[in-house]
Amino acid sequence: xxxxxxxxxxxxxxxxxxxxxxxxxxxxxxxxxxxxxxxxxxxxxxxxxxxxxxxxxxxxxxxxxxxxxxxxxxxxxxxxxxxxxxxxxxxxxxxxxxxxxxxxxxxxxxxxxxxxxxxxxxxxxxxxxxxxxxxxxxxxxxxxxxxxxxxxxxxxxxxxxxxxxxxxxxxxxxxxxxxxxxxxxxxxxxxxxxxxxxxxxxxxxxxxxxxxxxxxxxxxxxxxxxxxxxxxxxxxxxxxxxxxxxxxxxxxxxxxxxxxxxxxxxxxxxxxxxxxxxxxxxxxxxxxxxxxxxxxxxxxxxxxxxxxxxxxxxxxxxxxxxxxxxxxxxx
Numbered sequence: 001x002x003x004x005x006x007x008x009x010x011x012x013x014x015x016x017x018x019x020x021x022x023x024x025x026x027x028x029x030x031x032x033x034x035x036x037x038x039x040x041x042x043x044x045x046x047x048x049x050x051x052x053x054x055x056x057x058x059x060x061x062x063x064x065x066x067x068x069x070x071x072x073x074x075x076x077x078x079x080x081x082x083x084x085x086x087x088x089x090x091x092x093x094x095x096x097x098x099x100x101x102x103x104x105x106x107x108x109x110x111x112x113x114x115x116x117x118x119x120x121x122x123x124x125x126x127x128x129x130x131x132x133x134x135x136x137x138x139x140x141x142x143x144x145x146x147x148x149x150x151x152x153x154x155x156x157x158x159x160x161x162x163x164x165x166x167x168x169x170x171x172x173x174x175x176x177x178x179x180x181x182x183x184x185x186x187x188x189x190x191x192x193x194x195x196x197x198x199x200x201x202x203x204x205x206x207x208x209x210x211x212x213x214x215x216x217x218x219x220x221x222x223x224x225x226x227x228x229x230x231x232x233x234x235x236x237x238x239x240x241x242x243x244x245x246x247x248x249x250x251x252x253x254x255x256x257x258x259x260x261x262x263x264x265x266x267x268x269x270x271x272x273x274x275x276x277x278x279x280x281x282x283x284x285x286x287x288x289x290x291x292x293x294x295x296x297x298x299x300x301x302x303x304x305x306x307x308x309x310x311x312x313x314x315x316x317x318x319x320x321x322x323x324x325x326x327x328x329x330x331x
Contacts, residue, residue: 003057003072006038009089010074010082012059018072023056026086026133028126030055040079042126083125087152090133097140098153099205103250104198105159106144107221108191112202113214122147140209164204167196174265174306175226175238182207190238191218194260224248224257227314233299235317245299246308247316251278254310258283261308268305273298275311292316 002022007014024036030046033039035054041047044062051058057072058064061079076082091098101109109120119135121128121143128148132141143150150156170185171178172193179186179196181203191199206213225248228241248257254274258281261270273295274280276288287298295316299307309316 001038006057006086007074010059010076010085012074012076012082015073015075016066016069018056019070020056020072023072026129027055028129040083040126042079080125083129084149084152087125087129087132088154091152092154094132094135095138096132096135096153097138097157098155099140099142099157099159100150101142101144101159101201101205102198103144103146104195104221104223105202106142106147107223108195108199108218109142109202111216111218111221112206113216114206115212118142118206118209118211125149125152128152140211142205159201159205160208162204162208164200164207167200167203169193169196174261186215189215189218190220192224193264194224194257195221222247222313223250223253225314227317229317233317242305244306245314245317246306247312247314248308248310249313251275251311254278254280257308257310258286261306265306269303270306270308271298271302271304273307273309278311 003020006012023038025038026040027033027037028040028042030039030043030049030053033050033053033055036056037054038057038059039047039050039055041050041058041060041064044060044064047058047060047064048067051068051071055071057074059074059076059079059082061076064073066073106120106122110122117136117138118140119131119142121131121141165182168180169177170180175190175192177189177191177193177196179189224246227245227247228236228238229243229245230236230241231243251274258272270285272283272286274286274288276290280286289295289298295309295312
């Protein structure tokens with residue numbers, strides 16, 4: 001890319017008069033810089049290494065010492081803002097078609113193999129940049145505003161809200177589902193029936209866009225994630241105990257997951273543990289917490305088969321729950 005084009009696209013300021021007028025690649029890690037590259041100095045301490053490795057341009061948003069006047073030193077008000085403008089240009093240039101969805105659909109899509117003209121995006125600006133800078137023209141992209149910046153796309157479409165073929169559930173437990181879709185039988189997929197409506201929307205999008213896909217074996221997506229434990233809250237293999245902690249980091253899913261458990265596990269003793277600052281329905285089985293110690297106290301003080309713990313993930317179990325005094329971290 002020509003230096004003048006980069007400056008115009010990013011609204012950046014060239015602070016010296018370099019000998020170069022173009023560069024090859026855009027790099028974020030100094031160790032990967034090669035001669036002729038442009039380096040985004042997200043890590044200011046790596047500037048010296050980037051220069052030593054042959055960078056032609058250094059983009060920075062904090063005061064920097066110019067130690068090689070022959071290369072371009074480019075100041076921007078914000079590295080993220082500059083990168084966002086570059087990405088927006090690239091999206092328009094490559095005629096990328098962007099569809100937005102919620103984070104559950106996006107995380108499910110990341111586990112589905114599709115043809116190369118369809119891409120599911122997730123991550124920060126740098127991750128997105130690496131994914132789409134060199135993709136083929138007119139690629140269709142699926143993203144979630146909860147996981148990636150919406151502003152990099154000039155126009156965004158929503159998943160079409162038209163009638164679609166439902167998934168036919170043949171057998172289910174709370175955390176596994178056997179189902180048929182498009183005359184294909186998927187046996188004992190490790191996906192909760194709770195996620196089936198989200199999967200239906202995703203598969204409907206593939207069908208409308210005529211995207212070839214292949215469902216692989218699903219893995220946990222960090223939502224409604226079950227962890228089987230014993231009475232000492234030691235982790236056991238899937239399905240080997242009758243005490244299950246279910247972790248849901250997204251507080252917006254509280255009500256729907258409470259309803260799901262009440263409908264599909266009415267036989268079980270269930271408790272719900274939610275942050276104290278989140279409003280939920282009135283229910284004697286709903287307990288609130290302010291910190292991790294509260295969660296542990298609730299778990300140790302109640303008998304249950306299932307405990308839905310909202311607002312945290314399973315890293316809570318990285319510390320032994322059997323020893324309450326070891327957990328003192330506040331949120």
